[in-house]
Amino acid sequence: MDKAVKPPPTPVRYLEIDESRVGQRLDNFLIATLKGVPKSHIYRILRKGEVRINRGRTRPDYRLEAGDVVRIPPLRLSSARDIDPQQAAAGFAWLLPRILYEDDDLLVVNKPAGLAVHGGTGVGVGLIEALRGLRPEAPFLELAHRLDRDTTGCLLLAKTRPAMLALHRMLRFGEMEKTYVALVAGAWRGGAREVSAALEKNRPRSGQHQVEVTEDGKEATSLFTPLRRFGFATLMEVRLLTGRTHQARVHAAHLGHPIAGDEKYGDREFNRRLQGLGLKRLFLHAQRLRFTHPVSACKMDLEAPVPAELSTLLERLTHESPA
Known part of the structure; x- marks a missing residue:
């Protein structure tokens, strides 16, 4: 029986914050952006410093500012929710x-x-x-x-x-x-x-x-x-x-x-x-x-x-x- 093939990880993404996101907490921004990714995994990549703001590590409760660049690391999306x-x-x-x-x-x-x-x-x-x-x-x-x-x-x-x-x-x-x-x-x-x-x-x-x-x-x-x-x-x-x-x-x-x-x-x-x-x-x-x-x-x-x-x-x- 063939083993299920896991989907490849997504590429690194860099998202620039516009006025509509100013003041939002980083963790809430990630939860809204990474639909289907478990919250536990989102907080794990935050703790490990894999999410960066302007190339630096930051806390989950950081408030986003206009022009911030958020680095989102590669993620392996296997949930049925994570579709185009x-x-x-x-x-x-x-x-x-x-x-x-x-x-x-x-x-x-x-x-x-x-x-x-x-x-x-x-x-x-x-x-x-x-x-x-x-x-x-x-x-x-x-x-x-x-x-x-x-x-x-x-x-x-x-x-x-x-x-x-x-x-x-x-x-x-x-x-x-x-x-x-x-x-x-x-x-x-x-x-x-x-x-x-x-x-x-x-x-x-x-x-x-x-x-x-x-x-x-x-x-x-x-x-x-x-x-x-x-x-x-x-x-x-x-x-x-x-x-x-x-x-x-x-x-x-x-x-x-x-x-x-x-x-x-x-x-x-x-x-x-x-x-x-x-x-x-x-x-x-x-x-x-x-x-x-x-x-x-x-x-x-x-x-x-x-x-x-x-x-x-x-x-x-x-x-x-x-x-």
Whole structure:
């Protein structure tokens, strides 16, 4: 049996820092530039002095300055994530009609279900790698936030580093309104309800991240508002006032109304019942984003329509359990 042939190492690269990278930490710059290279390896080559700034060794927390020349040593790239951007874009042209908005600073795409936002374990190409290949003229394209693999809807990306920093600041201080629609288990009683429950990310024995409500976690607040009632299920509007991992899913489960199709935090019997009605994914859709444009200061209000398969399910629920 032939042994797998390892790819040859990349050549030494010299990258000159422009204004868009000024002030960024060296380690963060390398993590963003060397897509797919494990962080542990990046910090190893930094410790060994293989990365140089203007021919000299430096620390990982060094802040880049305009005109700095960064030497990146040869790297052997064996991960499926480390492929040419044009190769990453192959077969993803169907994403282009899903772009809801684009200018020189921002891009908003209606993310489909089943597509991870970035490559990782078991995922060769994610949405960000595909979009970089589809926009080769954009030297900078980064996720401003994330959506779970099975969550659909508005996903915001930055096309410049200043825009990304501004968007992250908005998210951090609750200056961006993110509205989701979700189908939850049970008959919701009453009207809108705000839940403030701190969340903490843990890694259980299975190796998968699990988020839990805990007093020692990070502050998280969500606003749940009922839209339609179906007897054994309720369609909800969910506004995330903070942006924690799995926030909507964990808060919904914490309230006793887990989201339909959620295999990690959901109700098995409820999910099984909805599968019989045709649900094949998590019923969570990022419907709307409202924020101030970080450059033009215009008010942005972007909306992604509810996917057809979710609308069809709601029609079936209406016939089975009239609201």
